[in-house]
Amino acid sequence: MAKDIPVPTLNFEYWLDKATEWGQATTLESQKDVCLHLPQLQKFLHEIYETLKHMDSIVAIQQFPLIGQLLGRLCWNPFVIGYDESQKTLMWCLCCLYSSEPQNPVELKANSWIRSLLCHLLSSSKWESNEAETSTFISTLGYTSADYYCHLVKNMVLSLVTELRRDQFNGLNIQGRVSASRVNAVSLFCLPLITLPDLTPLLETLLLYHGGASKEILSSEFLEAVNEAFLKKKISLPETAVFSLWLRHLPSLEKATLYLLDQLVSMQLNSLEEVACVMKDSLLPQAASHPAIFRIVNEIFKNALLETDGTPEVRTIIQVFTQLFLQAHQNENKQHKFPLKAYFPYHHQPLVTALLRRPFELPATRWSAHLKHISDMLKALIECLGQTDLQKIPSCPPVSWKTDTCIHTWFQLSHGDFLLLLSGRKSFLLFPLRLSSLLAASHFLYKLQFSAMSHMLIPEVCQTFLPLERDE
């Protein structure tokens, strides 16, 4: 019994036209077009199913006369069937259209047509004509098409992986070169299959594949889709593959960073450990050991800070990120480490090195000397800059530290703009160097207990801070 549900406007004509177009053309452009429309199509199929499940099959066919043609055409498009959950939804729609009590020849015919479509999708008996021998062989052995295709896909993946890897090792042997267009085609054809677990080895190999060309040979749609799937945790890839993805496709890296920011800001995170956990999961701090990645992520965080006028959440995020990055950097194998200069190319190197020294690396007696050294460097730099809009440079030396001092250093180095805060438990020093009228002044006092990780390094903090207390 059909209920009185308002039928949403389902645009069958549009999708039928699309499906017809895709069925006829076999060019790379039309295949790219399919790939672009796959997510929307899946949503559309889902909407159809939601509508159909409450309807009688006869009513459904009356109300949506084009549905048969559409579903029929889509069943023969491997891009559609291979994508995510489209095949499941499509089959559910077909089931809904199957009538359990056919009253007339038309319904009988429709039933028969639905069954043959399903048989085609599941390769049960009417295997395509060139597979007829295979199908009898397999069923005589006592297996089903499920077993056959399971093995077949694994073999094909392995064969492609071997081909690509062999090409990498060939090095200068030009003869073995896989053509760039072939690799591009493979990457595009893999796009619908990204979330199929069998494909992971191929995804990894493609991401790590470097041909001779200077241009990117993997299709950008593919790279975007892999990134999307990775961010939504639909696939898991080894770290090297993810880093390679971000290194070769800038939009993916940007998206990943923004996604992380989004996640952190919208989650109710109660402690720094939780923030650090989410961040480590995203692999961005680990990826940032590549200077190129570090600089991009840094830039995005800086812009976020600027646009939000330095809200505490964003500051925390930057803080934790830098901490994790430093941690990962320290832990790296000494041989392969990039020098710090690579990460902070515009910054004054001795100052960077001095600021990155962590308190426990120095005996307590040397701390005040160390701080004095930093402030001396800063003063020298300020003098070198000779900016006319510098205001309020306190010339007092750093205060002497009390016993349980905590060192907390924030600085911003950006083409001559910088700001340094050295704070103790009750006192702090401020060196603002260039004040911009656009930046809001904010008060802050950031206290952290002394620990191995308490040495914080925050580049690009664009804020003015006013001293609140002074101590002798």
Place this chain on the structure above:
Amino acid sequence: MEAVLEQVEQLPALLAGASSALVRDWDSLTLDRALEWAQYFQHVHDRFRTRPRLREVLGRRLRRAQSNPPIGFPHLGRCPQLLGLALLENRALPPTACRCLLHRLLQLPGREAGPEPHSLALLARRKAASRLLALPSVPPRPPADVEPQLQAEAQLLLGRLREEGQEAEPAGESAGPPRWLSAVLEQLPMSRAFEVVAAALLEQGRGADRAGDWDLAGSSLEGNWASAVGDKCVAGPLLSWLLGNKERFSAFCLFLPGSLLASLAGYYSQLSRPYLDLLAGCGSHLLYDPLQGRWVVSCPDKAVLSWEQLRERFTCLCQGSDVLKGQTQAALKLLKAQDGDFQVCGLSVWADLLTEVEECLRKDAEY
């Protein structure tokens, strides 16, 4: 236990019935019951999979049904898929039952979830994947690589052999290939059957090699030991199928390329002797034509190898393992000696072959 055995005995009848016209009278209740039986059989399989003696008992009971090819213990595990797909394609199934089948098979939301999804959506997805991965035009494949479809068929054949090997008593090599094997291979055209058997033997041989490497590394697991023992059960029947029939073996050797046969002869010593004998037979049909200055086939209507093909095959054999190389060269030298041990070209096909093969190997060594 006897109750379970009696129930399990119904499996062949169930599967046979599902593909027959008997389903005409089924309604949704019967269908539900049939699918539940299938689930039950799978459950039985999972419970007894790790108990070899009980497995054997169940297997023997199933074999009593004498279906051809025989239904064994592993079929219990695959029953839901076998039954589901058989019913789907059976046109005799009435619409009400069919609708019920579709809802159960495709796990439409709304029904209570089954114990284990049939993953038919995964099957459809994988089939589409196989179309997509084959679409980019394939460059000429190096001969060492096996075509994926062929390899899949070979893997399933090996799987079945392994399953049978685990259950049946190894009857020894004199018993010949199991009847079901010949019946199965007859489903394919002869040339395809040869390719599948060759691919299966190759895969088995490579696997044994790899297992051997692991053993050397000292990390051999129980699985490796079991597979090493099982190898005889797997390769044995295939080899006896090949060697059992002289004509079949000769057709096999003439059809497949020399490099593939050389690899197989390297893995399986049972093959190298008969193969060499076959090549010797082919060589004896060559006559020297002094006008053209080369060896030609004397009786063109017989299926024999030409001089060039013969040379290529002997070269491939000599490029194999040291054992195989030694065996081949010894055989050639013996044949040459039988012909009179002449050094002059044109008098003995074996002398000429030996000279050419050695020349080829010398060039290879230099390069």
